[in-house]
Each structure stands twice: as C-alpha cells, then as structure tokens.
Amino acid sequence: MALALAGSAWAANSTYHNPILPGWHSDPSCVQVEGTFYCVTSTFISFPGLPIYASRDLLNWKHVSHVWNREAQLPGYSWATAGQQNGMYAATIRHRDGVFYVICEYLGVANKDAGVIFTTTNPLDDASWSNAVTFPAPKIDPDLFWDDNGQAYVATQGVQLQAIDTTTGEVSEPAIPLWNGTGGVWPEGPHIYHRQHGNESYYYLMIAEGGTAEDHSITIARSRNLTGPYTAFENNPILTNRGTNEYFQTVGHGDLFQDTKGNWWGVALATRSGPEFVSYPMGRETVLYPATWNVDVNGGWPVLQPVRGEMEGWELPEPTRDVPGTGPFVDDPDVYDFGEEKGVGKKGKEGEIPRNLVYWRVPKKGAVSVVKGKGLRLVPGRTSLSGEPGGSDPASKAISFIGRRQTDSLFTYSVDLDFDPKKDGQEAGVTAFLTQMSNIQLGLANVDGELSFRFNVSGKVKTKAVPKKWKNKTVRLEIKLAEPGTEYTFSASLADGSKDDKVTLGTGSVKLLSGGSGSFVGTLIGVYATCNGAGKGPECPSETPDAYFTRWRYTGNGQYISAEELIPSVFTRPN
Template identity: 55%
Template sequence: MKVLTVLTSLFGAGLAANSTYYNPILPGWHSDPSCTQVNGTFFCVTSTFIAFPGLPVYASKDLVNWKLASHTWNHESQLPGLSWTTASQQQGMYAATLRYHQGTFYVICEYLGTPNGTVGVVFKSTDPFNDASWSDPVIFRPTKIDPDLFWDDDGTVYSATQTILLQTLDLTTGALGPINNIWNGTGGVWPEGPHIYKKDGYYYLLIAEGGTAQDHSVRMARAKSIGGPYTGYEKNPVLTARGTNEFFQTVGHADLFQDAAGKWWGVALATRSGPEYQIYPMGRETVLFPVTWNEGEFPIASTVKGKMSGWQLPAPTRDIPGNGPFVADPDVYDFPAGSTIPKHFLYWRVPKQGTFSTTAQGLQVVPSRNNLTGQMTPVELSGRQGLAFIGRRQTDTEFTFSVDLSFTPKQIGTEAGVTVFLTQFNHIDLAVIRTKCGLSLRYGAEAQSVSEPAPKSKTIPLPKEWRASGSMVRLEIHAGNRTHYTFSASRVGGDGQAIEGSKQVVSVASAKLVSGGTGNFVGSLVGVYATCNGAGSGTSCPAESGNAYFTRWRYTGEKQAISATEEVPSQLGHL
C-alpha cells in the first residue's frame, strides 16, 4: 500500500477557491448522518441502534475536527425499560434527523423492536453540548421509519418517512396528521431516509433508494407544494457508488446543509470496502461531499472519495465547548477512583446498574452471567438484561488498542478480556479465564452469517510468574493492515511497563469475521468485558467470580485507508 506522508496544504492562505480534506469525516461506525449549521458551528447526529448512550451529536467549526458534544439519549429514564425489551442486534434507534429552529435543537428518531411496536421520539435541547439539556422525548406513533423534520413558512411542522409518507406533527403532543404518500421514488427498493428543503420556490425532496448495501443511492424530486405532486430529477441518482469500482461503496442516506458562507455541502453514509465488499469492519461511516446548487436547479454532488477537493473550508480550530473527545484523538485513560466514564464509550443496551465503576484499582467491571454471545433463553442469559461489555468505536484502519487487566477469579469458567465486537453473534475475544488448571488465556470468536469460518478456540495456561499475586496482564489488539487483527498478551511489571520479552502473540484473526454478518447496519467496537459464563442465578454471578479491573486503556489510531491502494496517517489534517 502507498502511504501518503506529505500533508496536503489544507489550511494555507491559498485556499480561497478550494480546500482538500479526507473522508470519512466521522470514521468508524457513524451511519445515517444528519447535519445542520448554526452560527458557524456544524452539528451532526448518527444512528446507534441498540448501543447506549444513543444518538451522538458531534460539533465542528471547520468540518474536519469533530468533537463529541453530547448524546441525545443519555439516561435510561428518558425511555424507561425500552432497551431491555429489545431482542434483535439491529433494532433500537434508527436514522435520526437533526434540525435547529428558533433557538432549539431537535432530534427526531424512531426506536424499533419494542413489544408495542415502533416508538417515535423527538428530543429537544437549547444546549447540545450538555447531555442533561436533552429533554425527555415527545412520543409519536409512526407507521414507517426514518423520520424527517421540516417547518414550512407558515409554521406547520411536517415529518416525512419511508415510502415516502408525509404527515403533520405536533411537537408538543406527538399527534400525527393524515398520511399523504407524496412520492414512490424511481422504482428502486426501500425509498427511505427522506429530507425536505425549501429553496427558490420549490420543495426539494431527497431520499435514499436501493437498500443500504451496494445498490444504495440518493434520489431527488421537487414540487411547488409540499404535498406534491413531486417530479423526479431527470438525472437521478444525484449520488451513488453503485456499479463502480470506487473504494467508498454503499453511498447513500444523505443530508444537505449550508456553511456560514452559503455554500452547500452534503453528508452520507459509505463503506470502505471497494466493490469486493468483503472486508469492512468499521461498517457504515460518515463522508462529506461539496454540493453545487444553482438557483432553480437540482443540486450537483461530488463523487465521494477518500481525498476530496471542495469549497473553501472554515479556518481550522478546536475551539468547541464541552468535555467530549475529538473523534481523531487517541484514548489515554487510567480510570482513577471517582473519575467519569469517557463520554464516547458505549454499552450494548443499557447496562445493569453497578456493573461499571472507577475505583482505586481502575475500571471495575462486575461480570455478567451472560457472556458476549448469550443464548435465547432464559432472558437473563440473553444479553438483554445487562451485558458486562464497554467499548469504543474502531475509528481507524490500522490501530493499537491495549489494556492492563487485574483479575483473580476463583469460579471456574469466569473470564475477562478484550474484544473486537460487532454484535453478540460476531466478535473476536482474548481473555484471562479460570480453568481447572488455573488461570489461562482464552482466544475465541463468534462468526455468524459471514464467509469466514470462526477460528478454533484455544486455551493457553498462563506462565507461573504471570499468576503471582498482584500481577497484571496486558491484552492487546493490533490492526497492522486492512485485513487482520493480531491478539497478544504481555506480563506487566511493577513499574507498569510490559516486561521485555514476555509478549505472546496468541492469534491472528481475519476482519471478515466482523464485517457484515449479523451487523451489516453497525460497525466494530473495541473494548473490554467480563462474564462468569452462565454460573450463578438470576442476573448475578457467584461471589467467587470476583471483579475485573482494567487500567491503562490506550487506543491509538495509526493509518486510514482512503483508496484501494492509499493510506494516510490517522492524524492527517487534524489539529
């Protein structure tokens, strides 16, 4: 692979005409983006499905340096009990729209997979940099997914949804008006993800079509009245990678917005897979493209590539409020007692209370009875009542992730370790486990609905000196190329450093194991977990299971793939 090491003149004085930047702007699992610009700051929301906290809002002043501002759904009491009723791996929060109107930010979304059907939600905030500012949702009951939010000039609020249905929406009560089927798209499957824009006397309707895989596309139509009739653009699709050899595939589910200078931009989801569509562990990511939208015409979108040339970017800055991390920043966390769990960490559903805490020994994880895969019944072993897993998105093609683990369980079968986690049915793990022979390393994977067979599990007894009282084990996941992960373990010395010569490579795993499969809507997380593998009763493990303690959590992005043959340093273009 060719590595680009010379920084393009991204921020120089000579950028009056065009700027260069790199896609994806939100790397890692950031699907179904919706964005807006308010007073020179750009805001985007993306889907989270059953992950929690849900619906992250990112902020940037330059379209390059993006900071996690808040999560719209950030405490369980906003939607009490909903998470634990959701059985499927890819239900939950689907395809939100973010809009700003008269001083208030709105995020409209739908939660799928509850016993009572789909739940429409509208969250509101006057301060998107503060989790606590997001309201409890106004509930509505849609019949289709992917809700848009649009205010007409007379103040009437509309929501458009899949297939493409238009209804008025009362933002106080959640009441929906009569259904009006305003457009059926151009004949492709799944016309969805609608957004409405009013410009030059027309209502422009943008939709996704063709499904969210390689036939994905962006189509547009327009009408003089919001209720139609809508006339499709004769040059549809406006944007697609369908039938091409582009590295960025599955391009679709777009949204359009203007910068402070009035220039138009678009965001969409895309997958860095090339036409082979075999290896894409980060799933669907957010890409940015410049748009030319002349008066009275349909917009013209630039083809999505890794290296883009577009309108002049705003001046680079990290001057963004809030305490969240920037997307491209490394993780350096030691979890001192009483410290806050990092804002970008995610759980798989709402966690059981008390499972995660920061202590004098680091991040304490109380093992769950259910393991990462779980089983259908009983429910307490399914993962639906608290999976003891916490992670962060894989945001780089090549990266190194490691943690130090202190773990001395007495219950046979209890384990704690690291994982590349796509869903409960697609993950790759390296753990310390108590066996009949003592503490051992266990490597294994779950690989459902992928072409790559799951590797055979292996258990390796820990060397005697590694099992000494107070010893710690460093577990590491390294992606040194686009196709494989290397799992290794080292003994940690009293100085907190890995002892030279102790590192053992346990296994190398294909990224195909966590590409698509049962998680074709999501993307891989890397993180830690603990489980007693079914011992105990109810949702509790036996006391002999002990707790796992993780310190020295490190994630460092190294390279980003931007084409089939090119990679750039992960920090390229970022402040």
C-alpha cells in the same frame, strides 16, 4: 448527466479527506448554527445513543453529548430489544427558534415501536436533552420540517408525510404519500428542503433508495407544494458509487446544510470496502461532499460531488479545534488511566466514563464504574458476549461490556487487567465486537481450575495456560490491526513492560466483523467480564470476582482512503 457537472460547479478551493467521522457513524444528519456544525448518527442497540458531534471547520469533530444518555428518557425499551440491529434508527437533527430537535425511531420492541423526539437548548450538555416525546411511527427514518406557517411535519420511509405536534407527538391521519423514488428498493431517509430560485419556489424531497449495500444511492424530486405531486429529477441518482470500482461504496442516506458563507455541503454514509464488499469492519462511516444549486447549469436541481477518499470543494473554514463543549475529538487517541488520583487522564475526570465509550444496551446498574485507586470496574455478567444463557428476566439481555468505535484502518489498543478467577467460567478480557453473534475475544479465565488465556473467534475456542511467573500480576492485553489491515492480532504481556514476555494468542480476519449479523453497525473495541452462565437469573454467584482495567490506550496507526493509499490517522491537526 448531473454528476458530470460536479467538477465545473465550483472552484477547487480546498482539499480534504474522507471519512470525516471514521468508524461506525451511519445515517448522518447535520445543521449549522451560529458558525458551529452539529451532526448526529445512528446507534441502533448501543447506549448511550445518538452522539452529537460539533465542529467549526467541518474536519475536526468533538463528541459533545449523547441525545439518549439516560434510560429514563425512554424507559423499558433497551432491555426489551432482542435484535442486534434494532434500537435507534436514522435520526434527523434540526434547529428552530433556539431549540435543537433530534427525531428518530426506536425499532424492535414488541408492540412498542415508537417515533421519538428529543429537544434541548444546549446540545453540549447530556443532562439538557429532554425525555422522549413519542409518536406513532410505522415507518423508519423520520425527517422534521417546518413550513412557512410554522407547522411541523414528519416525513418517513415510503415516502409519506404527516403534520406533527412536537410537544405531544400527535400526528395527522391519514399519512399523505409523497413519492416512492425511482424504482430502487427501500425508498427511505427522506429530507425536505424549501428553496427559492428567483421567482420559482420548490419543495425538494431528497431520499435514499436501493438498499444500504452496493446499490445504495441518493435521488431527488420536487414540487411547488409540500404535499405534492413531486416530479423526479430526470438525471437521478444525484449521488451514488454503485457500479464503480471506487473504494468508498454504499454511498447514500444524505443530508444537506450550509456554512456561514452560504455554501452548501452534504453528508452521507459510505463503506470503505471496495467493490468486493467483503472487508469493512468499521461499517458505514460519515463522508462529506460539496453541493451546489445552480439554476443556469442544472435547472435548480442540486449537484453533489461524488464521494472519494480525497475531495476538492468549497473553501473550508479555518482549521480549528476551538470547539465548545467537553469530550474527545473523533480522531483523538484514548489515554485513559482509570482509577488514578488525578482522574482518567486528559480525556476525563475521576469517576466519569469517557464519552466515546459505549455499551451494548443499557448496562445493569453498577455493572460498570470507575473506582479510585483500582480502575475501571466491570462486574461480571451471567450472560456472555454471545448472549448465553440469557433468560426470561429483562436484565439478562444486558452484558458486562464497554468499548469504543474502531475509528482507524490500522490501530493498536491495549489495556491492563487485574482479575483473579477462582472457578471455571469466570472470565474477563478484551474484544473486537460487531454483534453478539460476531466477535473475537481474548480473556483471562479459569479453565478446569487453571488460570488460562481463552481465545474465542465467534465460538471457536482455544486456551493456553498463563505462565506461572505471571500469576498474581497485572496483565496487559492487546489488539492490533497492522498493514495491510486484514487481521486482528491478540496478544498478552506483563503490564510492567517486559517485552520479552509478550505472547501472541491468536488472530482473526476482519471479514468476520464485516456485514453478516452486523451489516448496519460497526466494530467496537473494548473490554468484557462474565461468569459464562453460572448463577441464576441475570446474576453471577456472589463469590465471582470483579475485573479492574487500568491504562486504557487506543492509537490510530493509519487510514486507508483508497485500496492502495494509506495516510496518517489524524486527518487534520491545525498548528
């Protein structure tokens, strides 16, 4: 079988750990340009969307930009998106003649589903990403491929092919069917590669099939002509963990690329769930595997090394964090002192929102900002995290929330809060958030006229009065996930460091934030503010106080790479 050849296809020169992009980083696509690797992943309804990560060693990844970072790039879509897992589906990143292209589909807006193409000559700069060129996209997961004559083509779920003008979005009709996979459900995520083997020239079509859960896999076919017919590899799938007891499950939706030495690598999504597939709060993460094309051993078909927590493969580039652009590395802790004169700490500047923080849909104008001397300001929204009461105004879908991906199996997160709620329903706090239907909240709230802690586990609420000596003081709220990584613990203390006053307000199982209403996404850790339906339209009553957050800290405390093996959160940190 093809997978059995993996260990003999290359010398074991390097060892490293998966995932390389921990936390919610699904559907990865990558390219290498002049020694720097660039990857993009899915973001669905979150905003800014389509993060670009850059690395020079394949292990240290800096978050250098978001492709979709301004509502004006695709106006009117975000607030019109109702579904929790709609939005920016799987993207492909490619580079040609000095231009970076990211092609994607935005899904879930009635009568407005659209393929989108963004371009830039500088992927290190948010502002340089273009407005979207839209094209008709009845299918998801577009790939972008240029033939030798310079004609661009888009391949989408199904799998079907159309010529495309990348400057206008015009596509050829009808679409040409290429290959429907090996019989697994949802043949999707196509990528086309043109390879020369001696005198043999083939177009390879690599796809995902079997759905994105336990049966997920990567399969491949090839043809001497771009438009087919395509012949399936007899030993498909070329990559999967289905039917195994491996800790990394759902392996699929891959892309292939080369390093500067000509070695081939691949990325895919995977879930750290084990075969039980019930506890995986970080959702689908990005893993790296070596690949080889060996004519003598495998007839010119690619061999992909099976995904594990510890990997061996090609000699990796020298480890370095000397990566161009600004932004945090994916495994950096958060040390954000919002509102201080000197800025938000070493990860950002005064007035800026750190790049690794995201919203759930585009926020209302002015809903989130950094105010000198006060902190990260959240203007409470009438709509709560659960989406209630909503309303007919499109802005009512926006919630006052900002968070970062949970990127560690074990972590500690804390933030200081100044908030003085005067009326029932006024609330601000911290949350472990999967979707608006699945989240855990700890808020400081006015409950029946009394300042209280309000702990909410997916709609099950309990309250506890705030100690009288805490009133009018800054409160520190904490979320912690400790060994064995099965329950979030929510607690509160005074921000002045009075440890003896720390109180635990509740716990919630990671199973609550695994799959269910968010099988495509992953847990975000962050803050929120709401008046829980008071007011009219999308607005809270004018007397509703703003919430100010300072001293934002997130620290990874460990990564599981198997059900039993825990390693430090920082996978690779060069001297």
